[in-house]
Structures are given as C-alpha cells and as structure tokens.
Amino acid sequence: MLSLGSLSTVALLLHAYTTSCHAQSFNLAKDYSGSSFFDEWDFYGHWDNLTLGDINWVTRENATAKQLAYVNDAGRAVLRVDTNPVVWNEKRDTVRITSQREYDLGTIWVADIAHMPFGCSVWPALWTKGHTWPDDGEIDIIEGINLNQNNQIALHTHWDPPCTHVDPPPANQRGTSGNLNCSSAAGCTVLETAPNSIGAGFNSAGGGVYATQYDVTGIYIWFWSRPNIPQSILSTTSTSGLSSLADWGPPTAAYPAGTHCDIARSFSPQSIVVTITLCGQWAGNPEFYTPQCGGQGPTGICYDDNVVGDGSNYNEAYFEINYIRAYSDPNATPNTVTRTSTSTGTTTTRPSTTATTTAGGSTGGGTGAATTNLASLSLIWMGTALIGGLLAAVL
Ligand SMILES: *[C@@H]1O[C@H](CO)[C@@H](O)[C@H](O)[C@H]1NC(C)=O
Ligand SMILES: *[C@@H]1O[C@H](CO)[C@@H](O)[C@H](O)[C@H]1NC(C)=O
Numbered sequence: 001m002l003s004l005g006s007l008s009t010v011a012l013l014l015h016a017y018t019t020s021c022h023a024q025s026f027n028l029a030k031d032y033s034g035s036s037f038f039d040e041w042d043f044y045g046h047w048d049n050l051t052l053g054d055i056n057w058v059t060r061e062n063a064t065a066k067q068l069a070y071v072n073d074a075g076r077a078v079l080r081v082d083t084n085p086v087v088w089n090e091k092r093d094t095v096r097i098t099s100q101r102e103y104d105l106g107t108i109w110v111a112d113i114a115h116m117p118f119g120c121s122v123w124p125a126l127w128t129k130g131h132t133w134p135d136d137g138e139i140d141i142i143e144g145i146n147l148n149q150n151n152q153i154a155l156h157t158h159w160d161p162p163c164t165h166v167d168p169p170p171a172n173q174r175g176t177s178g179n180l181n182c183s184s185a186a187g188c189t190v191l192e193t194a195p196n197s198i199g200a201g202f203n204s205a206g207g208g209v210y211a212t213q214y215d216v217t218g219i220y221i222w223f224w225s226r227p228n229i230p231q232s233i234l235s236t237t238s239t240s241g242l243s244s245l246a247d248w249g250p251p252t253a254a255y256p257a258g259t260h261c262d263i264a265r266s267f268s269p270q271s272i273v274v275t276i277t278l279c280g281q282w283a284g285n286p287e288f289y290t291p292q293c294g295g296q297g298p299t300g301i302c303y304d305d306n307v308v309g310d311g312s313n314y315n316e317a318y319f320e321i322n323y324i325r326a327y328s329d330p331n332a333t334p335n336t337v338t339r340t341s342t343s344t345g346t347t348t349t350r351p352s353t354t355a356t357t358t359a360g361g362s363t364g365g366g367t368g369a370a371t372t373n374l375a376s377l378s379l380i381w382m383g384t385a386l387i388g389g390l391l392a393a394v395l
C-alpha cells in the first residue's frame with residue numbers, strides 16, 4: 001500500500017515530468033484522409049473467424065462495389081455495415097481494414113471521427129496490433145458493443161514477459177481501471193468516464209478525436225468530444241506536424257512502462273486496424289447482449305433479432321472518419337527487441353529497455369514502477385484471477 005506521502009511525491013514527479021516534456025514536437029509520418037484514405041490498407045476478405053461475428057469482412061473489390069468503404073462528398077472515409085436484406089443462416093457484409101504500414105515506438109496516432117457505428121449487435125473498434133497475437137501486442141483505442149455509452153480501452157500482451165496495469169493507476173489517468181492483467185482474456189482495461197465517447201452520444205456531439213501515444217515510456221490514450229478538441233490538434237493539417245501536446249490535459253488511460261510492463265518487449269511495431277463486426281464473442285454474448293438488447297426481437301438472440309432481416313436497423317452502423325494521422329517522435333530509437341514467436345510464447349533477446357529509454361514524448365507519465373510494490377502486486381494477481389475468470393468468456 002502506498003502512503004499519502006509517497007502518493008503526493010509521485011504526483012509531484014508526474015507533474016514535473018509532464019511539464020518538462022511539453023516543448024516536444026512530432027513529425028507527420030502518415031496522413032490517411034480524403035480521396036486517398038483507403039489506398040494503403042488491406043481488406044480482410046473473409047468471414048469473421050477471429051471474434052466469431054455474424055459477418056463477412058469483404059474484399060476491397062466487394063467493399064467498393066457495395067459502397068461499404070468509400071469517401072463521401074464531404075471528403076470523409078465511410079466504413080459501414082451492409083443494409084440490404086439478409087436471410088437466416090447467412091452473414092451480413094461489412095469491412096475490416098489493416099494499415100499496410102507499421103508504426104514503431106515513438107508514434108502518436110490521432111483519429112478525428114465524425115460518426116461511429118452503434119446499436120444492438122454492433123461492435124466497432126479502432127485498434128493496433130503487431131504481426132503475431134498476442135506476442136506482438138495489441139492496443140484497443142476505441143471499442144464498444146451494443147448500447148454501451150463509454151469507450152473501453154485495453155492492452156493485450158503475451159504473458160511472458162508479464163504486463164500488468166499499475167494499481168493504483170497513475171495520478172494523471174482520467175479513466176477507471178478495470179482488469180489489470182494485460183494477458184487475461186479481456187486485457188488490461190480502462191473505462192472512459194467523460195460523456196459522449198462512443199455511440200449515439202458521440203455522434204450527436206459531432207464526433208471527436210482519439211489520440212494514442214505509443215512510447216517506450218508508456219502507452220497513453222486521450223479522448224476529446226468535438227467541442228473539447230485541443231487547439232494543438234485543431235491547428236494541424238494533412239501535411240503539418242504536431243507542434244505540442246501542452247494543451248492535451250490528462251489522458252483517459254495511462255499505462256506507464258516499468259518493471260510491471262516492459263513496453264518494448266511486449267509490443268512490436270503496430271498496424272492500425274478499423275473493424276465493425278456484429279454479435280460474436282462480446283456483443284453477442286448473452287451476458288452482455290441480453291441486459292441491453294434482449295427485447296430487440298422475438299428470440300432474444302443477437303443474430304436472429306438483428307443480423308437477419310431487412311437491414312434498416314444498421315442505418316447508423318457506420319464510421320465516418322475525417323482523418324487518421326500518425327506522427328513520429330524525431331528522437332525515438334527503433335525497437336530492436338528480437339522476437340522469436342513460437343506456439344507457446346515469445347523469446348526476447350534484448351534486456352529490459354529501461355537502459356535505452358529516451359526522453360520520449362510522453363505527457364502521460366514517467367515510469368509507474370515506483371507506484372507498485374510487492375504487496376499491491378500480489379493483490380493485483382488475486383484480483384485479476386477473479387476478474388479473469390469472470391471475463392474469460394468475453395473475448
Ligand atoms: C481465418 O481465416 C483466414 C483466411 O482463411 C486464415 O488465414 C486464418 O488462419 C483464420 N484464422 C483463424 C483464427 O481461424
Ligand atoms: C465478393 O462478391 C462476390 C460476388 O457477389 C461473392 O461471390 C464473394 O463471395 C464475395 N467475397 C467476399 C470475400 O465477400
């Protein structure tokens with residue numbers, strides 16, 4: 001347990017750290033927007049054999065032909081669920097796209113989104129992943145199901161080396177920590193507490209911006225509803241860098257690196273993924289589906305009451321994206337951890353990266369190792385064993 005004294009020391013250190021890093025600027029690495037938005041992505045082209053949703057993630061050709069992925073008259077990228085009739089025993093079409101580029105430590109992704117899919121059975125996500133799961137890590141930036149009103153952030157990592165979220169969370173984390181074990185089925189989760197982060201509320205506020213800092217010092221995720229987007233982001237263009245993070249405020253999720261989680265060993269370069277699925281292991285799981293959507297139709301079953309039918313219930317099931325941009329920290333060093341993926345785990349051949357940590361660009365936090373001691377770690381493990389059991393069915 002931490003004393004109040006050590007807590008305030010940590011808070012002071014965090015404050016000093018965030019203040020000292022504000023001057024840093026980031027170079028534009030990639031802009032996905034306008035008519036070229038879809039140029040450098042792979043389309044999955046197969047039914048959802050990953051989260052077992054009742055959909056086909058169609059090829060680029062089919063997505064274009066059926067207008068499931070296109071750039072609209074406002075210059076925004078649209079990714080949507082097919083709204084044509086589907087008969088029983090067939091799946092509904094939608095898209096899953098993965099960026100061809102991979103982004104290393106020292107990256108900030110900023111996504112300006114005007115509209116997000118929502119509704120019973122709908123499961124949208126914007127996330128990043130390495131080649132091999134879970135060995136190369138996954139960062140879930142936006143994820144929600146059914147009529148949920150709060151975004152759920154998560155990291156997923158291999159269990160060796162272990163990665164857990166610090167408990168208590170860093171003083172500057174705005175969201176609420178849930179599961180702490182990043183290799184449990186649900187990952188280590190943080191729930192957004194600010195309003196309008198997903199769903200109908202997000203859309204009626206005009207959307208908003210999500211930013212993710214993927215750094216050797218930690219992973220930090222921010223959300224701003226449209227009226228609250230900081231000037232440093234509003235003033236960027238499709239060709240400019242990011243001049244400052246000084247006006248970003250505290251992140252929703254702050255996962256500092258430390259002895260509890262070595263970011264460079266648990267995460268390899270990441271591709272960006274945008275998906276929509278329907279039902280499946282999370283949205284369609286009766287434990288989560290029934291309380292919100294069980295009255296949606298005669299059967300109470302996600303597939304039967306939603307996916308099957310004329311499709312008009314999916315009129316709101318679309319992403320409309322102004323841009324996704326990647327910025328790079330000019331001072332970052334590439335992640336040189338060598339991975340040998342095996343069926344049972346990953347062998348990393350480089351020692352912990354704490355020795356090679358650069359100044360980084362984080363406004364998020366410093367190393368969280370100082371906030372964890374053995375007593376609280378064993379509590380984390382006991383807690384996660386319980387929560388892990390409860391959530392095992394989720395993903
Ligand atoms: C999903 O389908 C693709 C395409 O056939 C295949 O390459 C991949 O191994 C499958 N994944 C799983 C988890 O079954
Ligand atoms: C693409 O569309 C064709 C023609 O409708 C269909 O036969 C094929 O199964 C579709 N492929 C995918 C991956 O959806």
Ligand SMILES: *[C@@H]1O[C@H](CO)[C@@H](O)[C@H](O)[C@H]1NC(C)=O
Pocket residue numbers: 159162164181182183184185380381384385388
């Ligand atoms: C985290 O979860 C994984 C997968 O269930 C498990 O192997 C590991 O022991 C857990 N770690 C801790 C610290 O509880």
